[in-house]
Amino acid sequence: xxxSLPLHKHGIEGSRLVLGCMGLGGGWDSSPVTSEHxxxxxxxxxxxxxxxINMFDHADIYTRGKAEQVFGQVxxxxxxxxxxxxxxxxxxxxxxxxxxxxxxxxFSEEHIHxxxxxxxxxxxxxxxxxxxxxxxxxxxxPEEVAKTLSDLKSSGKVRRFGxxxxxxxxxxxxxxxxxxxxxxxxxxxxxxKLGWLxxxxxxxxxxxxxxxxxxxxVEFCRMENIQxxxxxxxxxxxxxxxxxxxxxxxxxxxxxLVEQLAEEKNTTAEAIVLAxxxxxxxxxxxxxxxxxxxxxxxxxxxxxxxxxxxxxxxLYVSSRGVPLP
Numbered sequence: 001x002x003x004s005l006p007l008h009k010h011g012i013e014g015s016r017l018v019l020g021c022m023g024l025g026g027g028w029d030s031s032p033v034t035s036e037h038x039x040x041x042x043x044x045x046x047x048x049x050x051x052x053i054n055m056f057d058h059a060d061i062y063t064r065g066k067a068e069q070v071f072g073q074v075x076x077x078x079x080x081x082x083x084x085x086x087x088x089x090x091x092x093x094x095x096x097x098x099x100x101x102x103x104x105x106x107f108s109e110e111h112i113h114x115x116x117x118x119x120x121x122x123x124x125x126x127x128x129x130x131x132x133x134x135x136x137x138x139x140x141x142p143e144e145v146a147k148t149l150s151d152l153k154s155s156g157k158v159r160r161f162g163x164x165x166x167x168x169x170x171x172x173x174x175x176x177x178x179x180x181x182x183x184x185x186x187x188x189x190x191x192x193k194l195g196w197l198x199x200x201x202x203x204x205x206x207x208x209x210x211x212x213x214x215x216x217x218v219e220f221c222r223m224e225n226i227q228x229x230x231x232x233x234x235x236x237x238x239x240x241x242x243x244x245x246x247x248x249x250x251x252x253x254x255x256x257l258v259e260q261l262a263e264e265k266n267t268t269a270e271a272i273v274l275a276x277x278x279x280x281x282x283x284x285x286x287x288x289x290x291x292x293x294x295x296x297x298x299x300x301x302x303x304x305x306x307x308x309x310x311x312x313x314x315l316y317v318s319s320r321g322v323p324l325p
Contacts (some may be wrong), residue, residue, distance in 0.1 A: 001292050003303065005319045007227040009313045010106055010160065010183045012129065014055040014086050014304045016278070016285065018229060019048040021058050023291030025066030033070050040291055042077070043069045047293035051300040056230075057186075057287050058123070059090035059134060060115045068122035076124055078091070087123065088130035090164055091115035092137060107137040116157055131158040132184060133174075135165050141226045146178035153180060162186070162227070168220035171190070189255065189284065191273055191319050192235035198320070205325045233277055233286035240269035240298075250321030261311060267301040274302035281313050 152158040162184025195213030
């Protein structure tokens with residue numbers, strides 16, 4: 001039984017895990033999509049479905065649009081899938097251009113509309129279940145964004161909205177100008193990326209000055225029923241099989257602890273790493289970023305694994321590399 005998530009309170013019955021599709025479509029260059037890329041996408045989607053995942057995360061920039069393109073071909077080959085899955089994508093990041101314009105973020109009405117049209121075309125669908133604004137744009141006009149979201153909703157192109165990599169204050173500013181309730185905030189969170197926890201336990205300590213995770217963001221999302229999604233939850237495999245030879249002692253020690261727990265609980269290291277995140281009472285929804293079908297299936301037990309409070313803290317303090325204050 002899927003544990004109730006904040007997302008469910010908005011009528012979106014998303015699975016406990018999400019498949020992040022950044023790795024689909026080949027490289028981040030102009031090379032075309034191949035039959036091998038399509039096979040990989042089919043295998044990844046099938047692996048995700050086999051472990052109960054019904055939610056798929058995209059962004060217009062992933063492999064320069066090819067991730068959405070190849071996923072769109074999967075949907076074309078399996079048209080029955082569209083109404084049984086939840087599709088979300090992101091927009092606002094723009095790459096550097098040959099004319100000398102640097103990489104930047106763009107919350108303008110023109111760019112968001114253009115991005116959404118491109119996303120829908122590549123995916124071959126008529127609507128997105130959720131659109132996320134990818135990274136905060138310092139030039140954001142919240143009233144312009146509010147109008148854009150309203151137009152996208154009324155046109156039927158997007159059903160719900162969210163953000164990514166935003167603080168509580170940034171979400172509140174946007175929310176002040178729109179009646180559209182934001183339902184997701186996607187943040188980097190993992191056993192290796194601990195700022196969201198350290199900002200809690202280091203309050204009123206000297207070490208707090210070295211951690212800039214915006215205080216109160218997790219708490220705000222919990223109070224407002226905004227689903228916290230964790231990107232990078234497997235930490236590039238550093239605790240589940242990737243080489244730790246060049247990693248700090250804290251990482252090496254934590255990887256051994258994860259392996260030990262996996263053996264004790266007769267499961268995989270991936271499941272332990274995800275279960276650690278999912279034990280947090282905020283109902284965090286990990287977005288698995290691998291395109292490897294075997295590794296996706298290795299996450300199968302994440303929702304069933306139970307970590308004790310002592311086991312959770314042992315992993316946390318080990319990864320921190322220093323005792324709690």
